[in-house]
Amino acid sequence: MSTDQAAAPPVLIECQRQGGIAFPLRRPTISVAVAGLDEADRQALMRLVQAADLASQPAAFPAPGYPDALETQLTVAWPDHSATVRFRDGDGHPAPLDELAGWVLRHKR
Amino acid sequence: MCQHAGCPPHVCFIIPPHMMEHVATNASDPTLRKRALHNLYHQGQLRGMRASMNQFAFAGLGTGTKQRTVYDAQHGGDLPGTLVRSEGQPDGQDVAVNEAYAYAGQTYDFYLEVMKRNSVDDKGMRLDSTVHYSTDYDNAFWNGQQMVYGDGDGEIFDRFTKCLDVIGHELTHGVTQFTAGLTYSSQSGALNESFSDVFGSLIKQYAAGDTADQADWLIGEGLLIPKAGTNRTALRSMKAPGTAYDDPTLGKDPQPATMKDYYSGSDDNYGVHINSGIPNHAFYLAATAIGGKAWETAGLIWYETLTTRLQLWSEFKDAAAATREVAQKHGAAAAKAVDDAWTAVGL
Numbered sequence A: 001m002s003t004d005q006a007a008a009p010p011v012l013i014e015c016q017r018q019g020g021i022a023f024p025l026r027r028p029t030i031s032v033a034v035a036g037l038d039e040a041d042r043q044a045l046m047r048l049v050q051a052a053d054l055a056s057q058p059a060a061f062p063a064p065g066y067p068d069a070l071e072t073q074l075t076v077a078w079p080d081h082s083a084t085v086r087f088r089d090g091d092g093h094p095a096p097l098d099e100l101a102g103w104v105l106r107h108k109r
Numbered sequence B: 001m002c003q004h005a006g007c008p009p010h011v012c013f014i015i016p017p018h019m020m021e022h023v024a025t026n027a028s029d030p031t032l033r034k035r036a037l038h039n040l041y042h043q044g045q046l047r048g049m050r051a052s053m054n055q056f057a058f059a060g061l062g063t064g065t066k067q068r069t070v071y072d073a074q075h076g077g078d079l080p081g082t083l084v085r086s087e088g089q090p091d092g093q094d095v096a097v098n099e100a101y102a103y104a105g106q107t108y109d110f111y112l113e114v115m116k117r118n119s120v121d122d123k124g125m126r127l128d129s130t131v132h133y134s135t136d137y138d139n140a141f142w143n144g145q146q147m148v149y150g151d152g153d154g155e156i157f158d159r160f161t162k163c164l165d166v167i168g169h170e171l172t173h174g175v176t177q178f179t180a181g182l183t184y185s186s187q188s189g190a191l192n193e194s195f196s197d198v199f200g201s202l203i204k205q206y207a208a209g210d211t212a213d214q215a216d217w218l219i220g221e222g223l224l225i226p227k228a229g230t231n232r233t234a235l236r237s238m239k240a241p242g243t244a245y246d247d248p249t250l251g252k253d254p255q256p257a258t259m260k261d262y263y264s265g266s267d268d269n270y271g272v273h274i275n276s277g278i279p280n281h282a283f284y285l286a287a288t289a290i291g292g293k294a295w296e297t298a299g300l301i302w303y304e305t306l307t308t309r310l311q312l313w314s315e316f317k318d319a320a321a322a323t324r325e326v327a328q329k330h331g332a333a334a335a336k337a338v339d340d341a342w343t344a345v346g347l
């Protein structure tokens, strides 16, 4: 990730999960608009986005993962560009991707 | 940590696998057990996963010695988590723990009593389950070593330990891993999924004492939280693929019942949970045509096929041919029922 990108706050985070034992049942996309967050949440999100470093990840991880693995698609949008990554349980993706997805999913509540 | 030059710390083979297996099985410290499992897993990746998985027969328990453990991930992503129940301990307050323990036991009993199989690996493998995995985790999966269950989101999905057939489904992925090994993609993956549904359903039928006519032939009935004006019956129907759910949010169950509606897209590892409707329906047709209790004849035919006739890249036609052949051992009526069932689904 470039220094500029790491420093710039994103405007939107989206998380969609699909697959698992229930595939092909559709699941809703969860979106969090950064503008609606308070300062503490915004800071926490910035740290998670930087740790997840979407720009350095492949668009999708190639390993099939486990039987019934759940697939997560994360998109982070900045004012002028976005980055998307897809990963599954057991495909070797880095833990910060899970942490960012978990934050987004928790935040909808 | 290994200090050998050029040896990545997590894949060091300086400890022989049998010692690592001993640590993974017997160490009292969960961190040590986890590290040993992790090392065995990575050795397996380097040496060939299927061969490595047979190393996990480390428990080596005698036939009929059931060993279950349940861990709590406390909504984190680390496996296995904190040990909360071992074999022989009584029910506690946590319903997910109680269900994971009880249903793993019923699955073990089915395989032992009906199929004469000694746990997932046929060598007495301990059945480990982790509950309360991750956040809003709407899923259950088998990770090659253990079962993992999420709590659901409370809006669409209930907790994933709720259904005996779901737990039977996941453990059967383990049985498949140690036998045919069906690759989790395309038709071999759809067969992998189908065998998990078939035995998940049979485990539920066996526990209830249902005949084929009495069974609901649903997978995950009750897992979807009901909503007025929608159909959220189950995840799949073996009797009528394509009818398990129909909901503006979730979509409509797209499973085909026959080859005429075969899904040829790339989603879902090329349709492993979609095209499984075809062999699922063939099993349903065979079992109901044979009559009586489905595990007594149709189940035995499918089990012998899975454990002795199929391999990594087997396709639907291979499963159809093998079950037709195995069915001959069970008499003319069973052979005709199996033949007719596959013909009806287009195979």
Ligand SMILES: [Zn+2]
Pocket: A021, A067, A068, B169, B173, B193, B196
């Ligand atoms: Zn499955």
